[in-house]
Amino acid sequence: MSVRIAPSVLSADFSALGNDVRMVADAGADWIHVDVMDGRFVPNISIGLPVVAALARISPLPLDVHLMIVEPEKYVDAFVEAGAASVSVHVEATDHLHRLVHRIRHAGARPGVAINPATPLDTLADIAPDLDIVILMTVNPGFGGQTFIERSYDRLRRLRDLLDRTGSAATITVDGGVDPARAEAVVEAGGDVLVAGAAVFATPDPAGAIAALRTAGQRGWQARARR
Ligand SMILES: O=C(CO)[C@@H](O)[C@H](O)COP(=O)(O)O
Numbered sequence: 001m002s003v004r005i006a007p008s009v010l011s012a013d014f015s016a017l018g019n020d021v022r023m024v025a026d027a028g029a030d031w032i033h034v035d036v037m038d039g040r041f042v043p044n045i046s047i048g049l050p051v052v053a054a055l056a057r058i059s060p061l062p063l064d065v066h067l068m069i070v071e072p073e074k075y076v077d078a079f080v081e082a083g084a085a086s087v088s089v090h091v092e093a094t095d096h097l098h099r100l101v102h103r104i105r106h107a108g109a110r111p112g113v114a115i116n117p118a119t120p121l122d123t124l125a126d127i128a129p130d131l132d133i134v135i136l137m138t139v140n141p142g143f144g145g146q147t148f149i150e151r152s153y154d155r156l157r158r159l160r161d162l163l164d165r166t167g168s169a170a171t172i173t174v175d176g177g178v179d180p181a182r183a184e185a186v187v188e189a190g191g192d193v194l195v196a197g198a199a200v201f202a203t204p205d206p207a208g209a210i211a212a213l214r215t216a217g218q219r220g221w222q223a224r225a226r227r
Pocket residue numbers: 008010011033035066068139140141142143144145146175176177178195196197198199
């Protein structure tokens with residue numbers, strides 16, 4: 001196992017989404033991260049079910065769907081049906097996280113939980129063993145291209161400890177403001193999957209950015225293994 005790279009199509013060219021997905025797949029990305037925003041849980045509206053279904057038809061890579069929506073219980077089955085390989089819901093968006101996580105798995109996708117920068121990590125302690133993915137938000141959700149919140153390194157280390165302590169095999173996805181300059185430290189602190197939107201799609205050389213994320217991430221992975 002090694003670091004995985006998940007470009008976020010939030011910063012892709014929406015008029016040529018299929019091309020952008022194929023381009024990052026050819027460049028060696030591992031997952032396609034799809035940010036679904038409803039204008040209520042977050043102050044932005046992005047894409048929804050028809051786009052996920054269309055991407056699922058053409059994507060050579062698994063779709064990692066990040067739901068930033070209220071009442072996610074109304075929609076998780078539909079996103080799995082649309083072709084999501086993993087579906088993550090926000091811990092802040094539901095009162096019935098255990099039921100929802102198991103519903104996602106029962107529907108046939110890998111369940112994940114995303115957590116905002118100000119939410120105590122301990123909220124995850126009792127659900128962690130049931131998760132495949134924890135998305136640690138390193139910006140406030142809602143927009144691509146924001147600056148990584150520095151305090152996230154400490155949260156990453158504490159989340160890694162929490163997963164070890166609770167016997168959880170979940171991977172940690174680091175989401176927001178990740179770029180090649182931060183990738184090594186982010187992985188060394190506990191990240192397994194690097195989401196990158198602007199750092200991939202808002203550069204003139206997306207393939208080079210993916211390679212740089214992987215090289216730096218691998219260094220962090222090795223440093224973590226040595227500890
Ligand atoms: O979920 C989100 C934002 O809410 C992210 O997935 C962003 O889309 C990542 O974009 P960058 O910060 O890497 O530009």
